[in-house]
Amino acid sequence: MAAGHHSQFNHMDWLKGIPKEELFLLNCFDLFGLSKHLNLDEDLLENRYIQLTQKAHPDRNKENQDWAMVLTARINQAYEELMDFRLRAEAFFRLIDSHMGTNNKTMPEGFLQKVFIWNERQEEGNLDFDEVEECYDEFRLFLINESIKPEVDQKEFRMKLNGLKYLENLMNEEDV
């Protein structure tokens, strides 16, 4: 499916050929005609999101309400998925994963010990959030770089991606 090369107009035609039941099986990269890696141009995504929605929205498809509603719902869902880095990485992993599955819970070496210390510090109220953010950025960069390579190191990718969730939880605590 070389959806990425279609012009927007053709892209919509291509979507129109997909039955309602299969719209939710479509991966989020193909849906927006984006190349499959994590280095996402968010402005491009937003542009395509709006262009597609303008054509797909039920208000613009009087004669095909049900299909338009499902397509718009899928576009909305995929947009939210792509805008969130961790969800985007999960979506990417589902595409390349050959044997690990999403239930794999392994962590990078030494990572759990680190999280354990951070959790303790956080309870004591002296956690350095910059340190957590630094680790997050390191993981994020690794995942982006890996996603561009022709052969992704699936094991390492899965572990760092698992680690992201812990880091996100820690960083969310800062807002509370």
Place this chain on the structure above:
Amino acid sequence: MKNKVIGIDLGTTHTLASYYEDGELKVFNPEDPLIPSVVSYPPDGEPLVGREAMEYAKKDPENTVFSVKRFMGKGDDSLDLQNHRFPFSLHPHQGLWQVRIRDRWVSPQEISAHILRHVVHRIKGEENETQAVITVPAYFNGAQRQATRDAGKIAGIKVIRIINEPTAAALAYGLHEIKSGTIAVYDLGGGTFDFSLLKVTNGVFRVLSTHGNTFLGGDDFDEALMADILEKKGLSLCHLNHKNLHNLRCMAKEIKEELSDQHKVEKMFQLEDVHIKAEYTRESFDRLIAPFIKRSLESCRRALKDAGKRKKDITQVILVGGSSRVPLVRTMLAEYFGKELFCSINPDVVVAMGAAMQASLIEDQVQDMLLMDVTPLSIGLETVGGGVTKIIMRNAPIPAQASEKFTTYVDNQTAIDFHILQGERELVEDNISLAKFKLRHIPPMAAGMAVVNVDFRIDADGILTVQAKEERSGQEAAVEVVPSHGLSMEHVRTIITESILHAREDFDHVRLIAARTDAQTLMMATKKTLAQNPHLAGDEIEMIHSYVKDLEDSCQGKDIAAIEEGLDKLNRETTILAEKMVSNAVLDMVKGKTLEEISKQDGS
């Protein structure tokens, strides 16, 4: 004005209508567009609406209803009326807050329908079928939206869309004034407050987040003033009768409004034979109302956080709602956002105009704009132990669709109960109960074998439908969601036709079909099980066969109670049968073994 779709702002204090004509938004009756959202029920004759009702209220406040929007779609457990003294008699009745007018109950939907009908008749006369877009506060939950829709239906209006008030306001400004960027809409009405963030890109209006408070508005300013006036004389609001309260409320409103362009206001209030002087400067009034405005700013902060935006990202701030005229509101907002405020369209009519704009967008009269809304509250399901699983998150763009898989909990379970909730809290009891439904006719199988896919869909109106399907058997079972705090479909139909008899028949018919289908499923499963299991004693089989026969017989008739009773009996007996089958299987396993061997087996 015959076939146009109209936009209606069904407000807590005022209602008004607008329409789109010749490329322009027009308000109906522009000299005096605001119809008070007040309905009176004189002992004989038709209900009175608007000014007439206000007039009537002076002599009969007990049979005059106002602020009906405050209890639209509210279940008896979800409304705290402690702080709201209504002169009319408001009570929980059949799971809803309803008004007692002499010897009958009137639902909020019916009262709202009277208002809507009045508005539509003024515009279109009695003949024409009307289509309308009606606005609701962004913070309204599914039950409240459904209640609004039902009100339209009862009034004989075809409601083509329910949209959020703040979004409507931004649409009314249109593309002439709204530039691409992030827009904040601050809507402080009489009774409700809403704050929304919108992103506008090439004519697409996209709601990013929304937050609000269904109990915050100009009415609070009035009440604060009323309490303050009385307090100076050592009195409180509870000392006043309805008539005095009404008069004091009117005076407080006058003081508030006059203080918007005067610095000092003086009024006399006559309480029976005592005269009370009320003297307020803008400063003394500001002190009374500042806490309420601070609460509104808290909602702004949360909406910003939800959208991942900062105050500096906001490009324009739009003011909506009559209470946004209060000078302190404008001062505090300008200070908070550090931006110029948009208020060139009368904040009282801007929402109705936006509704008319949306109506014309749907009707294809204007093609360069599109509105994309979000759902204001998360939607989820009750899980074992009183927890909640969120299926669609708050502020998700709509239409939205999501699904979740469930399975059975015990062997041969033929039904699963689903409880749909709306809200952000972790526990069921802290959320709004939207609906409950049962998926029946699951073929009997071992626990955990059934695969039930539950599909959640929120349409462009923000209204939710849920469907469940058992996938393993390929058998599809459709379910209907009845909002637990709205009127049921039967109820709405009852009001429309005003024929309780027919609705009763319909309801019974549905029940009869459901009971018969349940019976068929159970009988088939039972027969199959009996055929496959030779372990059972002859008298047990005979007993079950006789129950099946009884049930078959009652299914021929129309006596629902008889079918349900037979179903119950057979269900009880087959449960015992299932237990026996399990113990027989255990017997097989342990046959010829000593007690010691068995306990060893258990321990391993």
